[in-house]
Amino acid sequence: xxxxxxxRVAAAYASLVTGDREQILQYxxxxxxxxxxxxxxxxxxxxxLDDYLAKMxxxxxxxxxxxxxxxxxxxxxxxxxxxxxxxxxxxxxxxxKEGATSPYERLQVEGxxxxxxxxxxxxxxxxxxxxxxxxxxxLWWSPVGADGERYEY
Numbered sequence: 001x002x003x004x005x006x007x008r009v010a011a012a013y014a015s016l017v018t019g020d021r022e023q024i025l026q027y028x029x030x031x032x033x034x035x036x037x038x039x040x041x042x043x044x045x046x047x048x049l050d051d052y053l054a055k056m057x058x059x060x061x062x063x064x065x066x067x068x069x070x071x072x073x074x075x076x077x078x079x080x081x082x083x084x085x086x087x088x089x090x091x092x093x094x095x096x097k098e099g100a101t102s103p104y105e106r107l108q109v110e111g112x113x114x115x116x117x118x119x120x121x122x123x124x125x126x127x128x129x130x131x132x133x134x135x136x137x138x139l140w141w142s143p144v145g146a147d148g149e150r151y152e153y
Contacts, residue, residue, distance in 0.1 A: 002119065002120025003078065004076050004077075004078045004081060004083060004117050004120075005076060006074040006076055006083075008027070008120070009074050009076065009083045009085060009115070010071065010074070011027060012027035012028065012115075012122060013069075013071070015027050015028070016028075016053075016056060024049070024053075025049070025121075026120075026121070027120070027121055027122060028049055028052075028121055028122050029049070029118070029121045029122060029123045030048065030049045031047075031048060031049070031123065032046075032048065032049050032052055032121075032122055032123055032124065032125065033045055033046070033047050033048075033123070033124045033125070034046045034052045034055075034124070034125040034126070034127070035125070035126045035127065036055070036127055037111075037127055037128055037129050037133075037134050037137065038129075038134050038137045038138050038141065039134075039138055040137065040138050040141035040142065041141065041143070042055055042058060042059075042141055043137075043141075059091075061094075062093060062094065062141075063091045063092060063093065063094060063107075064092075064093075064094030066091060066092045066094065066096075067089065067090070067091030067092070067107075068089075068090050068091070069087055069088070069089050069090075070087060070088045070090075071085050071086070071087050072085075072086040072087060072088060072110075073085065073086045074086075081116060081117045081118060082114065082115065082116055082117070083113075083114075083115045083117065084112060084113070084114050084115075085112065085113050085115075086110070086111070086112050087110065087111060087112070087113065088108075088109075088110045089107060089108070089109050089110075089111070090106075090107070090108050091106070091107045092105060092106050092107075093105045093106070093140075102146050103135075103136050103139040103140055104139055104140065104142060104145045104146040105140075105145070105146070106140075107136060107137065107140040108136065109129050109130070109133035109136050109137060110129070110130045110131070110133065111127055111128055111129040111130055111133055112127070112128050112130075113125055113126070113127050114126045114128075
């Protein structure tokens with residue numbers, strides 16, 4: 001059995017950034033289920049690695065790569081096969097000016113991921129957001145911006 005450690009959790013997230021499917025599969029099950037919070041077109045359950053990666057691709061496309069994530073803390077329960085990480089996300093819409101504060105143009109949230117692991121790989125994940133993070137996410141993912149114009153993703 002692969003040991004579940006803070007370093008393994010960090011490596012799982014780092015693998016996503018590579019885009020290398022073989023590397024990603026070292027940490028993520030091909031049958032992973034991941035639940036995103038909110039009431040927008042990208043909330044709810046993503047079923048299977050391809051579905052989850054497609055969602056992540058939409059996030060990268062919407063930001064033009066102008067997004068950063070910082071892990072603030074990781075808790076691991078090896079016996080239960082569960083990790084919990086607290087994170088901060090900061091991203092801009094591709095067209096937004098640096099320093100924008102509108103929730104339609106900038107996504108600034110803190111939240112938590114609860115990941116369930118089996119045989120060294122993530123089989124299920126759930127995300128939750130702190131404070132008004134769900135509202136912030138709903139506005140950011142809205143197909144209509146603050147100016148009333150529709151966005152395409």
